[in-house]
Amino acid sequence: MFSRIEENPAEALVTFLFEGRPITARAGDSVAAALLLAGVATTRTSPVSGAPRAAYCMMGSCFECLMVIDGAADRQACLTPVADGMVVSRQLPLSGGGS
Amino acid sequence: MSRAVDLAVIGAGPAGLAAAIEARRIGLSVLLIDEQPGVGGQIYRATDTSPVSGSGILGAEYRRGGELALSFRASGARHMAGSTLVDITADGWIGFEGPDGVEFVEAAQIILASGAVERPFPVPGWTLPGVMTVGAAQTVLKASGAAPQDDAVLVGSGPLLYLYAVQLLRSGRRPQAIVDTAPRLPALRALRHFPRALAAPLYLAKGLRLLNEIRKSGTAHHRGATGIRIEGADAAESIVFQASGRRHSLNTSLVLLHQGVVPNIQITQALRCRHRWDDAQLCWVPETDEWAQTSRPGLRVAGDGAGIAGALAAEYRGRIAAIGAALALDRIVEPDAEERARPLRRLLKTELAARPLLDALYRPADDLRVPSEPDTIVCRCEEVTLGDISRAVTMGCPGPNQLKAFVRAGMGPCQGRMCALTVTETIASLRGRHPGEIGSYRLRPPFKPTTLGALAAMKLPDAPEIDRAGNTGTVELAEQS
Ligand code: FES
Numbered sequence: 112m113f114s115r116i117e118e119n120p121a122e123a124l125v126t127f128l129f130e131g132r133p134i135t136a137r138a139g140d141s142v143a144a145a146l147l148l149a150g151v152a153t154t155r156t157s158p159v160s161g162a163p164r165a166a167y168c169m170m171g172s173c174f175e176c177l178m179v180i181d182g183a184a185d186r187q188a189c190l191t192p193v194a195d196g197m198v199v200s201r202q203l204p205l206s207g208g209g210s
Numbered sequence: 211m212s213r214a215v216d217l218a219v220i221g222a223g224p225a226g227l228a229a230a231i232e233a234r235r236i237g238l239s240v241l242l243i244d245e246q247p248g249v250g251g252q253i254y255r256a257t258d259t260s261p262v263s264g265s266g267i268l269g270a271e272y273r274r275g276g277e278l279a280l281s282f283r284a285s286g287a288r289h290m291a292g293s294t295l296v297d298i299t300a301d302g303w304i305g306f307e308g309p310d311g312v313e314f315v316e317a318a319q320i321i322l323a324s325g326a327v328e329r330p331f332p333v334p335g336w337t338l339p340g341v342m343t344v345g346a347a348q349t350v351l352k353a354s355g356a357a358p359q360d361d362a363v364l365v366g367s368g369p370l371l372y373l374y375a376v377q378l379l380r381s382g383r384r385p386q387a388i389v390d391t392a393p394r395l396p397a398l399r400a401l402r403h404f405p406r407a408l409a410a411p412l413y414l415a416k417g418l419r420l421l422n423e424i425r426k427s428g429t430a431h432h433r434g435a436t437g438i439r440i441e442g443a444d445a446a447e448s449i450v451f452q453a454s455g456r457r458h459s460l461n462t463s464l465v466l467l468h469q470g471v472v473p474n475i476q477i478t479q480a481l482r483c484r485h486r487w488d489d490a491q492l493c494w495v496p497e498t499d500e501w502a503q504t505s506r507p508g509l510r511v512a513g514d515g516a517g518i519a520g521a522l523a524a525e526y527r528g529r530i531a532a533i534g535a536a537l538a539l540d541r542i543v544e545p546d547a548e549e550r551a552r553p554l555r556r557l558l559k560t561e562l563a564a565r566p567l568l569d570a571l572y573r574p575a576d577d578l579r580v581p582s583e584p585d586t587i588v589c590r591c592e593e594v595t596l597g598d599i600s601r602a603v604t605m606g607c608p609g610p611n612q613l614k615a616f617v618r619a620g621m622g623p624c625q626g627r628m629c630a631l632t633v634t635e636t637i638a639s640l641r642g643r644h645p646g647e648i649g650s651y652r653l654r655p656p657f658k659p660t661t662l663g664a665l666a667a668m669k670l671p672d673a674p675e676i677d678r679a680g681n682t683g684t685v686e687l688a689e690q691s
Binding site for chain 1: 245246247252256259261262265292327328338339340341342343345346347349350351353354355357358359381382383444445463464474590591592593622623624627628658659
């Protein structure tokens with residue numbers, strides 16, 4: 112599990128909703144990093160077997176971090192910066208992902 | 211925004227930044243497009259915003275990113291951040307999806323600086339949550355100032371793996387263990403490159419310093435590990451491997467994999483540029499001339515995307531590509547171009563001289579590039595295993611493109627980014643051919659899956675070619691869903 116190396120009280124924080132649960136992150140974190148720090152293990156399931164998947168590359172290559180963000184499916188959580196009030200959920204076979 | 215520029219640069223790592231800066235010095239108008247919110251690429255990721263940039267954790271080399279970012283901002287080049295390249299049309303229109311939807315600009319010259327990606331690491335269990343790449347963990351360190359608690363196991367080989375281990379130690383963290391997969395023999399074989407490797411002693415000394423720091427920390431370091439397997443039901447729970455003649459099993463919730471980096475050729479492949487298989491770096495490399503020009507006129511490749519050579523070489527190659535672009539546009543005369551390029555070529559030669567040695571030293575093990583267990587997933591998106599590929603080849607499947615039809619390999623959202631190399635090398639090994647004969651997936655725009663909504667809403671210029679680009683994208687989407 113990831114944690115911050117040092118907390119900086121001067122840092123701007125944002126709060127977003129992950130499946131109904133408020134999560135506070137540092138402004139500048141990607142959604143994928145913020146979720147890793149909050150201990151959320153999976154971002155989506157495999158449409159083939161249903162197996163859980165998680166962010167793998169954190170640089171936009173693997174597409175394992177596809178999530179539903181503010182109502183839009185297939186968003187790459189590792190490329191999306193967190194924002195106040197953002198609504199995030201895991202991408203499951205019925206969330207309308209094109210994958 | 212103005213719809214025409216002299217030069218579009220794709221990618222804001224060292225090559226892209228250096229190219230933009232050099233082109234501006236010569237007087238070209240420059241637009242730099244990049245996916246990330248800030249410049250720096252992967253190597254200097256979050257150089258402007260990193261919470262740990264001042265702490266010494268990331269090391270002195272990381273500071274070079276800040277200097278480049280500063281010159282870039284002063285250069286007058288425009289920067290489209292958070293923008294993903296979607297298409298490059300035959301007549302030089304570039305489509306990208308940014309904060310305002312899909313847009314097109316017309317560029318007289320294009321420099322691709324899309325860098326490197328980590329080589330696939332296909333071992334049983336690598337799709338489990340709790341498994342990510344070392345590069346991914348390092349991105350979290352740079353961009354968010356965060357690191358794993360003490361149970362992480364680092365698996366693989368290559369300079370980045372050692373560097374990250376040391377960065378963890380400097381952060382006051384420590385990996386549970388390093389499971390080193392570097393075969394022990396190549397170290398000796400590598401030495402025959404030594405006399406040619408002018409800059410190599412520097413890189414070797416750096417590597418030794420890192421290894422020394424790891425040894426002094428007392429971190430468990432299992433060398434010559436084979437038979438890697440990650441186990442767990444819904445997430446990683448343990449890793450098993452063979453080392454020093456016995457079987458090991460470590461409990462862990464976080465496995466970090468790495469076995470070097472390879473050029474990111476997603477775009478040059480989709481644009482049908484000519485590539486060759488590099489036997490030393492075990493990957494595809496786009497063919498380029500002395501001005502970084504690919505087989506497609508007006509399209510240049512600079513940086514690690516043109517063959518792995520590191521961050522310093524990337525800067526030199528970015529600048530040489532920019533001079534080449536100016537030359538092609540008649541904005542500089544040939545003698546001046548040569549004079550500008552000469553010192554850069556000299557510096558580049560020194561950097562490149564170190565490569566054969568480093569390539570041999572850090573060459574990833576054969577059985578970690580071509581998996582041996584039939585249940586190992588090769589294509590993560592479509593869950594295609596080695597067993598599936600072997601069966602397809604037995605049934606007569608000759609290469610990667612036919613494999614798509616046989617088992618859907620490479621047809622998922624990552625468009626083959628995570629499996630293309632493994633597929634090429636696996637088919638080559640099964641058929642007893644050279645990877646260069648086997649080829650790779652044929653790709654098409656859009657370079658990344660985009661949404662139908664974004665395509666429908668995109669701002670089209672009036673040129674009919676662009677309409678074609680939009681249609682191409684829609685067709686690809688239909689095939690993927
Ligand atoms: S984690 Fe790989 S694309 Fe986001």
